[in-house]
Amino acid sequence: MLKTNVGPADRALRIVLGLGLLLGFILNPDAGWRWLYLIGIVPLLTGLVRSCPVYSLLGLSTCPMKR
Structure with missing residues (x-):
């Protein structure tokens, strides 16, 4: 399984950017x-x-630190 290393803000930015580029297509x-x-x-x-x-x-x- 892949290790989670993309935090919430990074994740949202990646999804918006990806959808925007695909919409441009x-x-x-x-x-x-x-x-x-x-x-x-x-x-x-x-x-x-x-x-x-x-x-x-x-x-x-970019994931938050676990306590």
């Missing part, structure tokens, strides 16, 4: 560089599963 059907909007899948997924592989590699976490 849908709303710009004529743009030649439209496929770049698909990058929004990455922040959306990392926000939904609350785990970021890059954070794991770097040993980072």
Whole structure:
């Protein structure tokens, strides 16, 4: 299982950013560089599963400290 390392504020930002990019993909059907909007899948997924592989590699976490 993946270790949770994405905190609440980071998670919300990732989900909003991912949805915004995917919305751009849908709303710009004529743009030649439209496929770049698909990058929004990455922040959306990392926000939904609350785990970021890059954070794991770097040993980072935005989760609040457990007491």
